[in-house]
Amino acid sequence: MSGRREPYRTQSFKPPPDPIPAYAPAGGGWEELPFFDDALRAMAKKAQEFVAREIAPLAATDETAVEDNAREYVLRLANGGWLKHAVRGEIRACALLRYHLARASALADAMFAMQGLGAIPILVGGTEAQKKAWLPKIEDGAIAAFALTEENAGSDPAGMQLKAAKVDDFFRLDGEKTFISNAGIAEVITVFARTAPGDRDAFTAFIVKGDSKRLKSRPIDVISPHPIGTLTFDSVDVKDSERLSGVGDGLRIAFATLDRFRPTVGAAACGMARRALEESVARTKARQQFGKPLAAFQGIQFMLADMATELSAAEMLVARAAWEADRGGNGLKVAAAMSKRFATDHAHAVIDRAVQIHGGLGVTRGSIVERLYRDVRALRIYEGTSEIQRLVISRELTK
Numbered sequence: 001m002s003g004r005r006e007p008y009r010t011q012s013f014k015p016p017p018d019p020i021p022a023y024a025p026a027g028g029g030w031e032e033l034p035f036f037d038d039a040l041r042a043m044a045k046k047a048q049e050f051v052a053r054e055i056a057p058l059a060a061t062d063e064t065a066v067e068d069n070a071r072e073y074v075l076r077l078a079n080g081g082w083l084k085h086a087v088r089g090e091i092r093a094c095a096l097l098r099y100h101l102a103r104a105s106a107l108a109d110a111m112f113a114m115q116g117l118g119a120i121p122i123l124v125g126g127t128e129a130q131k132k133a134w135l136p137k138i139e140d141g142a143i144a145a146f147a148l149t150e151e152n153a154g155s156d157p158a159g160m161q162l163k164a165a166k167v168d169d170f171f172r173l174d175g176e177k178t179f180i181s182n183a184g185i186a187e188v189i190t191v192f193a194r195t196a197p198g199d200r201d202a203f204t205a206f207i208v209k210g211d212s213k214r215l216k217s218r219p220i221d222v223i224s225p226h227p228i229g230t231l232t233f234d235s236v237d238v239k240d241s242e243r244l245s246g247v248g249d250g251l252r253i254a255f256a257t258l259d260r261f262r263p264t265v266g267a268a269a270c271g272m273a274r275r276a277l278e279e280s281v282a283r284t285k286a287r288q289q290f291g292k293p294l295a296a297f298q299g300i301q302f303m304l305a306d307m308a309t310e311l312s313a314a315e316m317l318v319a320r321a322a323w324e325a326d327r328g329g330n331g332l333k334v335a336a337a338m339s340k341r342f343a344t345d346h347a348h349a350v351i352d353r354a355v356q357i358h359g360g361l362g363v364t365r366g367s368i369v370e371r372l373y374r375d376v377r378a379l380r381i382y383e384g385t386s387e388i389q390r391l392v393i394s395r396e397l398t399k
């Protein structure tokens with residue numbers, strides 16, 4: 001991919017009216033917290049406008065046009081200039097953007113996230129030449145992927161078996177990666193492979209082109225719209241010049257990327273929970289039972305109060321972790337793990353109550369909260385499960 005593609009706005013597309021409610025939380029928006037500055041607050045406002053104008057109108061077709069919408073979202077994010085935050089690893093900006101994307105479309109949020117997850121290993125471990133060659137392409141919309149997980153190496157990536165054997169001036173990759181977001185549509189993939197058998201530290205990261213010879217993909221069907229699949233490497237040759245950092249640095253790069261990006265997963269969870277709360281408040285005011293609006297019943301009021309409180313606590317943990325990431329503080333590892341664990345688990349609990357508040361409508365296909373209920377689930381699993389986050393936190397406490 002080279003150069004910026006034509007912005008879709010110059011074509012005939014006319015977005016339908018905005019289906020997303022205005023973002024107006026009682027007591028002020030998330031970006032008012034002191035972890036954000038005025039420039040980020042201004043950015044968050046522009047992000048809301050961008051999402052309402054260019055993302056929300058497409059979200060209704062996410063289920064039926066997963067790959068088309070995935071590509072379209074990356075194009076719109078590139079043309080709007082948003083991907084620079086992902087490729088530069090500006091975590092508070094990424095978090096604010098993911099919050100607003102996830103309020104509208106989990107697919108759009110995932111597509112933004114993958115540009116960051118694909119780019120940050122290059123930012124962390126790449127040479128100046130590699131950064132110059134790849135980061136502008138990812139910023140311009142070359143679809144990116146991050147390939148760590150394998151069939152027998154999920155929570156424990158050190159169990160990976162994808163082999164990278166050195167042959168002259170290249171490495172030959174043999175094996176499989178699975179549950180890889182953007183498998184089949186990615187143009188650039190950061191791949192982690194084993195460079196020596198038996199040694200738990202012998203892993204190396206590579207930049208692999210999506211159209212490499214003998215690289216194949218097959219899709220996996222998951223509960224929420226998300227392009228994902230298995231990648232098969234059948235003697236895929238990668239030049240030594242596409243190796244990231246030294247032989248043996250692979251897991252250091254993978255973990256540094258995950259630590260840095262994890263707060264943004266928490267941010268996406270908060271965005272989904274915020275939407276669920278907004279939908280619930282509106283529904284409880286509009287829906288009458290026993291001659292009164294649902295909002296008049298204390299049982300419902302308590303649910304709304306708990307949802308708002310848990311969301312507010314999650315937003316604070318996420319903002320603090322994102323601030324740690326941007327200032328390069330030593331507290332990042334624990335703050336990132338806490339924010340991801342708490343925000344994703346509580347977003348799930350918030351959205352579950354939103355479904356309850358909506359009654360039968362809450363489980364009706366096509367309703368917003370039904371979609372959110374499916375969308376939020378994977379966030380407690382990918383980039384380290386909630387249990388793995390607890391291990392990270394407790395390991396730091398007791399070391």
Ligand SMILES: Cc1cc2nc3c(=O)[nH]c(=O)nc-3n(C[C@H](O)[C@H](O)[C@H](O)COP(=O)(O)OP(=O)(O)OC[C@H]3O[C@@H](n4cnc5c(N)ncnc54)[C@H](O)[C@@H]3O)c2cc1C
Binds near residue numbers: 386
């Ligand atoms: C939608 C989605 C997108 C994804 N995208 C990507 C991607 O782009 N790139 C990529 O590399 N991977 C990706 N993944 C994979 C994801 O990172 C893994 O699924 C995750 O790390 C868990 O691994 P696993 O599925 O093998 O589960 P397992 O490791 O088999 O874990 C199963 C259960 O056991 C628990 N468990 C495991 N070990 C322990 C322990 N020591 N103590 C307590 N509990 C434990 C886990 O918490 C989990 O509940 C994605 C997954 C999903 C669902």
